[in-house]
Amino acid sequence: MRPKPPVNGQTVADVGEFGLIRRVISGRAQPASTVLGPGDDAAVVAAADGRVVASTDVLVEGVHFRLDWSSPEQVGRKAVAVNLADIAAMGAVPTGVLVGLACPGRTEASMIEALAAGMWQEAARARVGLVGGDMASTGTGDVMMISISALGDLRGRAPVTRGGALPGDIVAVCGRLGWAAAGLAVLGRGFRSPVSVVNAHRNPEPPYEAGPQAAEAGATAMIDVSDGLLADLEHLAEASGIAIDVRTDLLTVDQKLVDVATALGADSMHWVLTGGEDHALAATFPEPAAVPDGWTAIGTVTRGRAVTVDGKPYEGPAGWQHWR
Amino acid sequence: MRPKPPVNGQTVADVGEFGLIRRVISGRAQPASTVLGPGDDAAVVAAADGRVVASTDVLVEGVHFRLDWSSPEQVGRKAVAVNLADIAAMGAVPTGVLVGLACPGRTEASMIEALAAGMWQEAARARVGLVGGDMASTGTGDVMMISISALGDLRGRAPVTRGGALPGDIVAVCGRLGWAAAGLAVLGRGFRSPVSVVNAHRNPEPPYEAGPQAAEAGATAMIDVSDGLLADLEHLAEASGIAIDVRTDLLTVDQKLVDVATALGADSMHWVLTGGEDHALAATFPEPAAVPDGWTAIGTVTRGRAVTVDGKPYEGPAGWQHWR
Numbered sequence: 001m002r003p004k005p006p007v008n009g010q011t012v013a014d015v016g017e018f019g020l021i022r023r024v025i026s027g028r029a030q031p032a033s034t035v036l037g038p039g040d041d042a043a044v045v046a047a048a049d050g051r052v053v054a055s056t057d058v059l060v061e062g063v064h065f066r067l068d069w070s071s072p073e074q075v076g077r078k079a080v081a082v083n084l085a086d087i088a089a090m091g092a093v094p095t096g097v098l099v100g101l102a103c104p105g106r107t108e109a110s111m112i113e114a115l116a117a118g119m120w121q122e123a124a125r126a127r128v129g130l131v132g133g134d135m136a137s138t139g140t141g142d143v144m145m146i147s148i149s150a151l152g153d154l155r156g157r158a159p160v161t162r163g164g165a166l167p168g169d170i171v172a173v174c175g176r177l178g179w180a181a182a183g184l185a186v187l188g189r190g191f192r193s194p195v196s197v198v199n200a201h202r203n204p205e206p207p208y209e210a211g212p213q214a215a216e217a218g219a220t221a222m223i224d225v226s227d228g229l230l231a232d233l234e235h236l237a238e239a240s241g242i243a244i245d246v247r248t249d250l251l252t253v254d255q256k257l258v259d260v261a262t263a264l265g266a267d268s269m270h271w272v273l274t275g276g277e278d279h280a281l282a283a284t285f286p287e288p289a290a291v292p293d294g295w296t297a298i299g300t301v302t303r304g305r306a307v308t309v310d311g312k313p314y315e316g317p318a319g320w321q322h323w324r
Numbered sequence: 325m326r327p328k329p330p331v332n333g334q335t336v337a338d339v340g341e342f343g344l345i346r347r348v349i350s351g352r353a354q355p356a357s358t359v360l361g362p363g364d365d366a367a368v369v370a371a372a373d374g375r376v377v378a379s380t381d382v383l384v385e386g387v388h389f390r391l392d393w394s395s396p397e398q399v400g401r402k403a404v405a406v407n408l409a410d411i412a413a414m415g416a417v418p419t420g421v422l423v424g425l426a427c428p429g430r431t432e433a434s435m436i437e438a439l440a441a442g443m444w445q446e447a448a449r450a451r452v453g454l455v456g457g458d459m460a461s462t463g464t465g466d467v468m469m470i471s472i473s474a475l476g477d478l479r480g481r482a483p484v485t486r487g488g489a490l491p492g493d494i495v496a497v498c499g500r501l502g503w504a505a506a507g508l509a510v511l512g513r514g515f516r517s518p519v520s521v522v523n524a525h526r527n528p529e530p531p532y533e534a535g536p537q538a539a540e541a542g543a544t545a546m547i548d549v550s551d552g553l554l555a556d557l558e559h560l561a562e563a564s565g566i567a568i569d570v571r572t573d574l575l576t577v578d579q580k581l582v583d584v585a586t587a588l589g590a591d592s593m594h595w596v597l598t599g600g601e602d603h604a605l606a607a608t609f610p611e612p613a614a615v616p617d618g619w620t621a622i623g624t625v626t627r628g629r630a631v632t633v634d635g636k637p638y639e640g641p642a643g644w645q646h647w648r
Contacts (some may be wrong), residue, residue, distance in 0.1 A: 021580065040414065040486050
């Protein structure tokens with residue numbers, strides 16, 4: 001007998017926890033760094049360096065993603081991407097991802113399969129495996145929650161923390177800024193285009209390889225831009241005990257963002273300075289010559305504690321904080 | 325000026341994400357294995373072995389814990405314990421814990437501080453650090469969710485998977501069985517005592533050191549009893565392609581469980597065979613002499629695929645599965 005084909009509209013309650021786990025892991029290949037993949041009490045991942053970089057992010061339906069704005073695949077991709085960006089921001093190479101998922105019993109099983117497919121897709125982009133996870137019911141709760149933990153390998157280098165920037169350093173970024181915020185603004189007004197902008201919100205594409213590249217180039221501090229450029233530079237400035245001045249003439253604003261901002265009556269530079277969720281990397285380098293290819297110098301590190309824009313405090317909210 | 329003392333009844337929305345993170349990590353000591361603790365994009369944990377064991381568990385309010393049955397400290401302890409048990413079940417020594425937390429904005433900040441205190445308490449019991457985490461709002465959702473990821477070190481040994489049991493092996497357990505189920509039954513009837521039984525549900529105490537001990541003694545397969553002894557032995561039997569017979573005359577049932585079962589009109593042996601959440605370890609050993617001190621032989625591995633009790637199929641539900 002052939003296995004029963006999945007029935008349209010089956011819920012996770014119909015399929016059950018173990019059936020669902022089988023569906024989302026069967027037939028998937030793991031990279032060599034996955035010593036032991038899903039299916040046991042825990043996974044085993046290579047950590048040749050003798051240390052492991054580890055990070056956790058939580059994504060909540062309605063807060064971090066909306067299933068009427070993004071497909072389940074896109075949510076899955078984003079959930080993995082935001083966490084792998086944290087690994088890259090330490091200068092590490094991602095090695096594995098673990099997934100925790102809680103959802104209501106009425107959730108369609110095919111939706112969870114699509115979500116997992118997106119996770120596998122982004123994991124493949126970063127050349128890591130989904131090495132393990134856990135699925136649970138939300139009981140009476142009706143909000144889906146995804147938690148992702150990512151692991152990474154420093155390849156013998158020191159971790160690049162937020163705390164090493166020194167006066168005189170160059171501040172540089174790699175990756176998009178303001179695109180996800182523009183996409184969110186478009187979706188918030190009920191539009192679905194321009195697609196490139198909307199998809200920047202749905203599918204951030206953090207420049208994973210730029211993290212180890214910056215570490216190799218001697219980056220003194222690094223952070224991933226999840227809350228907004230200014231907000232995250234403030235975290236870096238606070239940890240390093242320094243000040244940063246960002247120069248807007250060095251920040252390229254793509255014509256697409258300018259057009260969308262004009263159409264919505266918004267300020268594209270505001271998106272670039274304060275929009276989170278693109279998961280670009282921001283780092284400090286000891287001299288202009290150290291800034292690697294693909295990175296753009298956008299400012300300088302000075303003595304003090306503030307983050308300024310063109311020498312002045314920035315007006316308006318700097319970034320995102322939960323429950324605030 | 326002195327810092328403002330915490331105000332009674334302050335919510336997480338009052339304190340904010342970053343304030344709350346500061347509160348739960350300030351003044352806490354990390355063990356030597358924590359190379360870089362909380363506060364950066366990711367943590368760095370020692371993995372001297374060149375591999376890292378990693379596991380994730382999700383706990384949902386109302387499904388895995390109830391704040392009217394357990395204190396926040398107890399929930400925090402349990403959340404960490406259930407995941408560290410997975411690390412131990414691979415034969416590994418726990419090295420670090422990451423915490424993801426999503427809760428409504430109206431949650432009292434002091435409750436989250438108590439939850440974190442419980443997490444630190446259990447982490448200390450296992451001699452590991454809370455190395456990182458993430459906190460998020462549940463938005464319109466009103467159910468708290470906790471995700472824990474744990475890391476561990478194999479100390480040069482092969483991981484003990486579920487898949488290595490062989491016919492002729494001895495099945496043994498270390499840790500309590502049925503106590504958490506008895507505690508749950510007591511709480512479910514509205515009682516709060518006997519305290520030792522109720523607290524077994526609130527505060528599982530997995531025998532972390534028994535995991536590496538079993539690995540060292542040559543355990544061929546191992547699992548942590550989270551769903552229930554028979555259910556988890558079925559997982560092990562399925563992964564190993566063998567059968568297991570459990571002998572009830574080898575299972576010690578504490579007089580306390582017998583008394584509680586009598587009072588509630590329940591079957592204490594049923595709790596022992598099917599009750600989950602004590603997080604005992606079950607393992608198979610190649611010969612009786614290999615079973616380490618502190619472990620109890622409870623059955624044998626044979627050819628076949630079923631798990632039987634005293635040679636017969638067990639009647640009744642074997643364990644817990646989400647959405648079922």
